[in-house]
Amino acid sequence: MQKTQNIFVRRAIFAAAATFLGTVFALPLVWFVFAPFNARAELGLAIPSPFTLSNFATVFQNTFAMQALLNSLIQAAGGVVLVGGAATLAAYALSRSPIPGKGAVTYILLLFSSVVSGSAAMVPIFLIISAAGLIDTHLAVILVFAGGLLPTAMFILRDFIDAIPRSYEESAMVAGASPLQAFFDVALPVIRPGIVVVVVWAFVNIWGSFLIPFILLRSDKLMPASVAIYSFYSEAGTPIVTLLAAYSLIYSLPVIALYLFVNWKFGFRFFGGIKS
Amino acid sequence: MKKFSLLSTRAGALFLAPATALVGVFVIVPFFWVIFVSFTNRTLLGRTAVDPDFVGLQNYFALFNPATFFTRGQFGFSLILTIQFVLLSALIGQALLGLLLAWLSQTVTPTLKSFLQTAVIAAWILPEVVIGFAWFAFLDYDNGTLNMILRGLGLPPGDWLLQQPFWVIVFFNTWRGAAFSMMLFNSAFQSIPPSYFQAADVAGATSWQKLRDIALPLIRGHVVTDLILITMWTFNVFTPFLLTHGGPSYRTEILSIYTYRIAFKDFEFGKGAAVGVVIMLINLAFALVYLRLAHKKPVEAE
Numbered sequence: 060m061q062k063t064q065n066i067f068v069r070r071a072i073f074a075a076a077a078t079f080l081g082t083v084f085a086l087p088l089v090w091f092v093f094a095p096f097n098a099r100a101e102l103g104l105a106i107p108s109p110f111t112l113s114n115f116a117t118v119f120q121n122t123f124a125m126q127a128l129l130n131s132l133i134q135a136a137g138g139v140v141l142v143g144g145a146a147t148l149a150a151y152a153l154s155r156s157p158i159p160g161k162g163a164v165t166y167i168l169l170l171f172s173s174v175v176s177g178s179a180a181m182v183p184i185f186l187i188i189s190a191a192g193l194i195d196t197h198l199a200v201i202l203v204f205a206g207g208l209l210p211t212a213m214f215i216l217r218d219f220i221d222a223i224p225r226s227y228e229e230s231a232m233v234a235g236a237s238p239l240q241a242f243f244d245v246a247l248p249v250i251r252p253g254i255v256v257v258v259v260w261a262f263v264n265i266w267g268s269f270l271i272p273f274i275l276l277r278s279d280k281l282m283p284a285s286v287a288i289y290s291f292y293s294e295a296g297t298p299i300v301t302l303l304a305a306y307s308l309i310y311s312l313p314v315i316a317l318y319l320f321v322n323w324k325f326g327f328r329f330f331g332g333i334k335s
Numbered sequence: 336m337k338k339f340s341l342l343s344t345r346a347g348a349l350f351l352a353p354a355t356a357l358v359g360v361f362v363i364v365p366f367f368w369v370i371f372v373s374f375t376n377r378t379l380l381g382r383t384a385v386d387p388d389f390v391g392l393q394n395y396f397a398l399f400n401p402a403t404f405f406t407r408g409q410f411g412f413s414l415i416l417t418i419q420f421v422l423l424s425a426l427i428g429q430a431l432l433g434l435l436l437a438w439l440s441q442t443v444t445p446t447l448k449s450f451l452q453t454a455v456i457a458a459w460i461l462p463e464v465v466i467g468f469a470w471f472a473f474l475d476y477d478n479g480t481l482n483m484i485l486r487g488l489g490l491p492p493g494d495w496l497l498q499q500p501f502w503v504i505v506f507f508n509t510w511r512g513a514a515f516s517m518m519l520f521n522s523a524f525q526s527i528p529p530s531y532f533q534a535a536d537v538a539g540a541t542s543w544q545k546l547r548d549i550a551l552p553l554i555r556g557h558v559v560t561d562l563i564l565i566t567m568w569t570f571n572v573f574t575p576f577l578l579t580h581g582g583p584s585y586r587t588e589i590l591s592i593y594t595y596r597i598a599f600k601d602f603e604f605g606k607g608a609a610v611g612v613v614i615m616l617i618n619l620a621f622a623l624v625y626l627r628l629a630h631k632k633p634v635e636a637e
Contacts, residue, residue: 077450102475145354156343170623174619177591179369180362181595182608183365185599210362267463269577288464315460315461
């Protein structure tokens, strides 16, 4: 009897701790649930009365803000296409072709990509982009992200491809398929879940990034939403809270949608272990 | 039996070409270029922008000049601040909190578990500028949610971004990144056979004993992985910039923000590159340890 009571008390303590921590984590974001729908929103927490979509209407009429979302989309989509395409090809070659030193290549790429981080590489990346005459272009942002994200993408995809039995493609080739056909018609459909994982991961990374476009872009018409959001400040430097809140919510939606999609489709395992 | 290859060496090289070119130009070339630039007095504007002089180790001497090393706004101050930031927010904050969150998730009801995980993961997946703004509102002196709660509890409110900027970015980074450790430990705990815990239950072990004596020894490899990865990420993180811009008066100027200021505010590319080289050397040490451990799979499976 004593023991069951103890277990009950312990369960209650655990539940209380979990509730407390969950609340602490949620607190800084609670404001975001209400402010976008409040026409008189300020930095304080307040339940809107009435709930309104007028902030969103104002944001939608702001052509600069809408252009920025489009720019984010262009940069993220461009980067994703490059990362997805180049990583799939490279990972397949690393897994299936007899190129000497494959292991070393993967190792060196991973090493470099973790050593050359955004903060360490700011200066040379800026210089390379300047030398190439690409400062203030979408292409600059796309290429820099593609290079930076590729090693990890290749690593994730190679694990996926290694897990597929070679006999799939071998039997296709015995039946007369060329290596290219074996790749496109047999291997590619099987690898697709892996490609989805990499594409979502790359998209979320580019969509949310601030530093790279911040240093590589200058003109307003190219700024992605992450940088353009700072235009919702008045001349005096105080934020226009209503618009910022509404815009932040719109800007966050693709990320939330992708998270829900991945969670539903893969149970979010892959984020847990880059290597496991 | 001769294993016939699915892709000839030549086709393989062709498949590798686009990725190699991109990584080569935007990762490997910058690595060597930043080393080269760090030995010059290159600036963003003016004569030395087009025709920089070779200055040898002068930039490094400037960074490690003992007279100014510990002065606020100088390299040494920033380096020490960054080490404190990593220790407190990654190793203590994220890793311990992540462990606690994962352990709690194993024991509470499914509804509570999904509430907890949603809150923690939301902090992690939302774009950094949105998070930065959310915290700006959260910490606002007059109306912010934090001070509202403090006043409600009868405690004195504070202008945290001005009074305790360093602790703000420590708590901010802990809050922002705990999700990764939590998820890593979640999957680590799930890899432990449930029968181990059931046996401990029968023997009347407490939750703390189960964590200490069963779970932790079994997930040692995951713990090491987690510590190295979050250390590297926290060491390089730029997000606190969105909250404090490194201020007030350099009190939150961690190395990434310091590099940005030297290179893009003061336009001293040579010196900024030298800081970049130091950061890369520290990254290299961590990455080598990590890759060494990651390659020794059997150790982890023991």
